[in-house]
Amino acid sequence: MIVLEDLHIAGMLKNRKLARAIADVGMYEFKRQILYKAEQAGIKVLLASRWEPSSKTCSCCGWINEALTLSDRVFACLECGSALDRDANAARNLVALA
Numbered sequence: 001m002i003v004l005e006d007l008h009i010a011g012m013l014k015n016r017k018l019a020r021a022i023a024d025v026g027m028y029e030f031k032r033q034i035l036y037k038a039e040q041a042g043i044k045v046l047l048a049s050r051w052e053p054s055s056k057t058c059s060c061c062g063w064i065n066e067a068l069t070l071s072d073r074v075f076a077c078l079e080c081g082s083a084l085d086r087d088a089n090a091a092r093n094l095v096a097l098a
Contacts, residue, residue, distance in 0.1 A: 002046070003094045003095065006050045007050055009028060054090040054093040055075065073085065
């Protein structure tokens with residue numbers, strides 16, 4: 001099973017500092033290719049909603065940090081005390097969705 005996070009690319013392109021880098025990556029084409037190849041191979045693909053708080057939710061206990069901003073690169077849980085890289089925490093939450 002493959003889990004992809006459905007991101008709002010058009011909204012991300014409005015950020016002047018990141019627009020060129022995001023456009024160069026070609027995220028839509030990557031998603032399209034993954035869906036196409038997975039269908040050919042018979043692999044299930046789960047698209048996590050863009051509203052899923054994957055980076056704001058603790059992967060250990062489920063506590064949600066509403067105050068987390070994009071500049072915060074480490075997720076520190078106030079409930080269980082775990083501290084993880086924000087992206088690693090989000091990846092664990094997406095694996096748990098599968």
